[in-house]
Amino acid sequence: MAAEVWDQLARAVLTDLDESHLLRHRSLITPINATHVLFEGREYVNFASNNYLGLTHHPQVIAATERALRRFGAGSAASPLITGYCPPHAAAEQHVARWKQAAAAVLLPSGYQANHAAVQTFAALAVKSGRRARFLLDKLCHASLIDAVRGSAMPFRIFPHNHLPKLERLLADAKTAELQVVVTESIFSMDGDAADLVGLAKLKMTHPFALLLDEAHATGVYGPAGSGLAAEMGLRELVDVAVITCSKALGCGGGIVCGSHAFCNSLVNLARAYIYSTHLPPAMAAAADAAITVMENEPLPRQRLNQIVRHVRSELAKGRWQVIAGSSPIVPLVVGSETAAFAAAQSLLSRGLLTFPIRPPTVPRGTSRLRITLSSGHTDDEIERLICSLRDAHKHA
Numbered sequence: 282m283a284a285e286v287w288d289q290l291a292r293a294v295l296t297d298l299d300e301s302h303l304l305r306h307r308s309l310i311t312p313i314n315a316t317h318v319l320f321e322g323r324e325y326v327n328f329a330s331n332n333y334l335g336l337t338h339h340p341q342v343i344a345a346t347e348r349a350l351r352r353f354g355a356g357s358a359a360s361p362l363i364t365g366y367c368p369p370h371a372a373a374e375q376h377v378a379r380w381k382q383a384a385a386a387v388l389l390p391s392g393y394q395a396n397h398a399a400v401q402t403f404a405a406l407a408v409k410s411g412r413r414a415r416f417l418l419d420k421l422c423h424a425s426l427i428d429a430v431r432g433s434a435m436p437f438r439i440f441p442h443n444h445l446p447k448l449e450r451l452l453a454d455a456k457t458a459e460l461q462v463v464v465t466e467s468i469f470s471m472d473g474d475a476a477d478l479v480g481l482a483k484l485k486m487t488h489p490f491a492l493l494l495d496e497a498h499a500t501g502v503y504g505p506a507g508s509g510l511a512a513e514m515g516l517r518e519l520v521d522v523a524v525i526t527c528s529k530a531l532g533c534g535g536g537i538v539c540g541s542h543a544f545c546n547s548l549v550n551l552a553r554a555y556i557y558s559t560h561l562p563p564a565m566a567a568a569a570d571a572a573i574t575v576m577e578n579e580p581l582p583r584q585r586l587n588q589i590v591r592h593v594r595s596e597l598a599k600g601r602w603q604v605i606a607g608s609s610p611i612v613p614l615v616v617g618s619e620t621a622a623f624a625a626a627q628s629l630l631s632r633g634l635l636t637f638p639i640r641p642p643t644v645p646r647g648t649s650r651l652r653i654t655l656s657s658g659h660t661d662d663e664i665e666r667l668i669c670s671l672r673d674a675h676k677h678a
């Protein structure tokens with residue numbers, strides 16, 4: 282039977298992954314609050330989530346979600362061009378546009394889809410207008426951007442991570458492409474470092490391109506009211522299209538594309554990732570809206586987060602861990618092999634601290650790492666426990 286063949290293939294591939302220490306399992310995690318979880322019957326401090334401001338459990342976010350759930354139901358039950366577009370979606374989009382100082386914003390069911398929709402819009406606009414265009418993509422871009430670009434009708438080139446001289450050569454050597462779209466992230470998800478936005482702004486003066494910037498991990502962390510790294514650096518104008526996810530600092534779910542009215546209207550008309558998917562549940566739109574209000578009204582958690590980040594990074598710099606430099610709450614400790622990353626995570630686990638080893642194919646082979654993420658909700662005591670445990674873990678490694 283055909284199914285039997287596929288089962289044999291599956292078993293062989295899984296055995297292969299297991300033997301190379303690359304087999305993945307889902308861990309069953311029960312959140313207790315924004316920074317603590319139950320895992321295999323024991324309580325841990327969570328240093329592995331992207332809940333940078335602890336907004337998953339903020340009373341105002343929860344109350345807004347509950348109100349919308351009762352008023353609008355559990356799901357949106359149709360795609361946005363049928364009957365899935367509800368008042369909470371419209372309200373959240375307007376709020377996001379004001380907060381990001383963008384002309385318009387479109388909400389989608391996830392950040393993954395938002396990146397696909399943004400890329401599909403560029404590609405569809407180029408095809409429909411008969412213009413030759415191409416994407417230029419940073420090598421460390423998130424899988425959602427890579428998949429979207431690969432699956433689009435537009436050619437693309439990849440430039441080495443943050444290598445602006447190479448990007449400049451590509452921009453200058455457009456050959457047949459009349460239009461170029463640079464695709465990058467303001468904070469890279471696995472390295473926690475930043476794109477060189479100042480360098481990109483300089484490049485843009487001499488080589489015209491459109492910039493698609495994924496602000497997933499900068500949102501809530503940088504800029505006025507957490508509106509992102511471009512805003513923090515006074516470079517909002519540099520960004521033509523910004524993508525954010527509501528699944529990280531905003532503590533809920535969904536993705537958002539911000540851009541001009543014409544771009545956002547084109548997305549609604551042309552992007553298959555938007556058109557052919559049931560819309561984000563209205564209660565999630567209300568949650569995102571409330572999370573942004575909290576970020577606008579409460580600057581202290583963001584300040585505390587940045588203070589924790591500086592402290593942890595400077596303490597780890599004194600030790601022997603290979604920490605990828607940066608200023609973000611994603612602190613990757615590169616250990617090399619998959620087994621070393623696994624052992625480091627186990628050592629923290631034995632001290633009540635939850636982190637996950639990040640292994641290929643998520644990161645290049647030989648750069649397996651412990652990806653520690655910090656949250657404003659971590660107490661001083663928990664931060665000291667993390668630092669001491671890492672010191673000890675290294676001594677015994």
Ligand code: PMP
Pocket residue numbers: 391392393394396423425466469470495497498526527528535536
């Ligand atoms: N972009 C980046 C940089 C990400 O890290 C992620 C999530 N891992 C996404 C996009 C996708 O967002 P979502 O989880 O909301 O689909």
